[in-house]
Amino acid sequence: MSECAGQATVFVVDDDEAMRDSIQLLLESVHLSARTFACALDFMKHFEQKQEGCLLLDVRMPGMNGMELLELLKSGGIDLPVVMITGHGDVPLAVRALKHGAFDFIQKPFNAQELLDRVHAALDLDRKNNRRNSEVAQYRALFQALTDREMEVVDLVVAGNSSKMIAKALGISPKTVDIHRANIMRKLNIRSVAEMVQLRLTLLDA
């Protein structure tokens, strides 16, 4: 056991109190921190984007069901890995969940070790996502220091234009383009066009 999960939290949403408690006990028995919720709305009220971990989500619930919450989270850009749990073997439901971005889909009754394996896999994925996302967030912060005009210049440079071509495209002097370029390089803390292109592309397809 190399890492004891840090601040990662396993969120559990299930209307069945006995199930919530037993899952919580199971998770805490392997030193995972768990927070349980009786319904989708409770979870949404307490969850914040920056929290790390994964979500164990029962499909069948009164009020908003698990599938609806899953689709709401994914359409809201929250990429917390979701392990769906269902009491009856419904293949179309499983297919729909996975195609909507669920990380996994398991049936009750489940083996304890099986659940833990999938939780650990989900937590691994979340850690990987977070590493990637924080990297992207840093780049995004750099670009936010640029003015609109500077962003125009960035995109024209990335598209392969010379300062002279950019000047023509923007209707300004090549000299001014060079000034913008110098400010861009300083603000992004880079020293080559290659780095500018890579930074920009990283943000575009993130």
Added chain:
Amino acid sequence: MSECAGQATVFVVDDDEAMRDSIQLLLESVHLSARTFACALDFMKHFEQKQEGCLLLDVRMPGMNGMELLELLKSGGIDLPVVMITGHGDVPLAVRALKHGAFDFIQKPFNAQELLDRVHAALDLDRKNNRRNSEVAQYRALFQALTDREMEVVDLVVAGNSSKMIAKALGISPKTVDIHRANIMRKLNIRSVAEMVQLRLTLLDA
């Protein structure tokens, strides 16, 4: 019906002859070209990577089963969209198939329209993949015209190095680096470092 599927083929692998025939009739009734196979090996013998379409694959078969074929195809880099078909609702099987890259997973007995909808969606995905892949293949062909030394220079340029730095890294004269760069630009048919970076990155994460 805007497009009549061109040369796209729906491959059907199922050990049940009656099922093969009925699926083939259904597909041909909407002007889709179909080829059927009684077992996984037959399909593998006749399939070539360049063929476009999708694969309807029965899970339960004597000899190599559908799941094994799916995993074989995906590990072999063949990204033909695969619609798995199974006679009994087995959720873990569906989850496994989708996590291994199956495009969809449906149960028998299925509604005819439902099957056609999924086939059309699979064909759409394949067309999209093919457009993307042929684009990438063109870029790859360009890079294959480069020598090993030129590829080293490409990677050092993309990493943001100047000719002088590259020369130091390779232990050669900056002049020679410039010669390599000129040859690279000519062979790749580009006119800026920005284009070189984009071309290289497109191949790296493809």
Added chain:
DNA sequence: AAGGCATTAGGTATTTCTACCTATTGGAAT
């Protein structure tokens, strides 16, 4: 009103890149 910043632009100097030229060495193919 004063300061800060974005945008504009010029000057000058240096470095870097690109485009031509020639030329040698060594290996591979004809």
Added chain:
DNA sequence: ATTCCAATAGGTAGAAATACCTAATGCCTT
């Protein structure tokens, strides 16, 4: 053997980019 090409490197020239400087205009905030 001769031809072809990769890799090496030099010269010269021009284009492009970078690094400094100053400076005007306009907008926003204090």
